């Protein structure tokens with residue numbers, strides 16, 4: 209049976225997130241964007257309300273909510289401001305490899321720490337010369353007795369400047385390509401250096417930094433999963449988190465659609481509101497259809513995870529389609545506003561800038577198409593259960 213009806217509990221969760229977005233995020237979003245303000249107070253409120261770390265299992269202090277329920281929250285908070293939501297949601301990306309691959313002790317220590325008080329964890333995969341091509345990374349982790357020595361630099365790290373902990377991917381076998389990568393939890397105090405805060409086009413309230421590791425000593429027990437199995441851990445992590453990114457993209461698109469619809473009903477040209485002109489109506493109609501389709505794909509990709517199914521293909525469908533929808537809808541929202549849409553005094557200009565990153569982070573739209581093509585042409589992978597693949 210397929211049923212798109214949310215339970216009362218899910219509706220309440222969505223309402224909670226929407227209220228938070230409306231009262232705490234929206235009133236400051238455009239100002240924070242302009243100034244590039246780090247939203248510490250909002251993060252604290254989100255943490256207090258239980259809107260952070262929502263996927264941490266109950267045994268480690270989190271609520272352990274379903275992926276679908278997480279997407280409901282992510283769409284609403286992103287409707288408020290996707291930059292602030294990126295800061296709020298970053299722990300979900302960084303903790304996913306811990307949940308999937310960490311030992312019992314590592315999970316207790318770090319997942320427990322994040323749920324005891326507001327702490328941040330960053331996901332460190334990308335490097336200056338290794339973006340889409342993950343296995344091209346140069347950061348190394350060399351085993352010395354009961355420790356690993358990590359050396360290298362990671363870029364575009366969300367929350368990197370403020371994180372307490374980092375999930376770091378590094379080469380443990382330089383000659384083994386993707387089969388020579390391992391993942392570790394690294395504490396900031398062990399010598400992580402924050403080199404640079406990026407000045408970005410959009411999502412300006414989120415922090416994006418370069419972080420470096422110069423002979424950083426990491427206890428061997430902080431290895432996540434098995435040595436040299438980090439690539440698959442990263443891929444499985446992205447399968448788990450791309451539905452959330454798709455939900456965020458849907459939230460941006462919905463915000464732009466609402467602004468454009470309201471404006472079209474108010475703005476009078478040729479003697480009638482521009483919403484009366486078919487050219488504008490068709491743009492509004494296409495926005496509405498695309499948002500609906502993006503949400504359905506998002507929900508499907510999350511529900512597959514909740515059902516324990518491998519969702520690689522559908523999470524790439526969802527992420528690709530929702531990200532491209534966010535870009536298209538925000539572009540057309542600017543078009544509906546005409547010249548005013550190009551001006552910072554009007555809300556859609558920010559949404560247009562924010563939307564762009566959705567086509568870039570957690571795998572570009574081109575990488576999603578690559579995954580879709582591979583999964584479609586060789587569907588073998590989609591039939592493997594997620595847990596078995598992560599351990600394989």
Ligand code: COS
Pocket residue numbers: 333334339340341342343386387439440443444446447520569570571572575578579597598
């Ligand atoms: N789940 C589990 N295993 C997976 C997997 C998945 N979703 N995708 C690939 N694998 C496995 C493959 O089965 C293969 O296994 P074997 O070693 O047993 O052969 C291995 O991983 C390598 O896969 P593949 O050959 O497809 O790797 P590529 O180097 O071609 O890379 C892409 C594949 C491009 C899809 C991957 O590098 C990617 O997702 N890049 C984008 C990274 C990204 O999103 N960066 C953003 C940073 S996070 S903000």
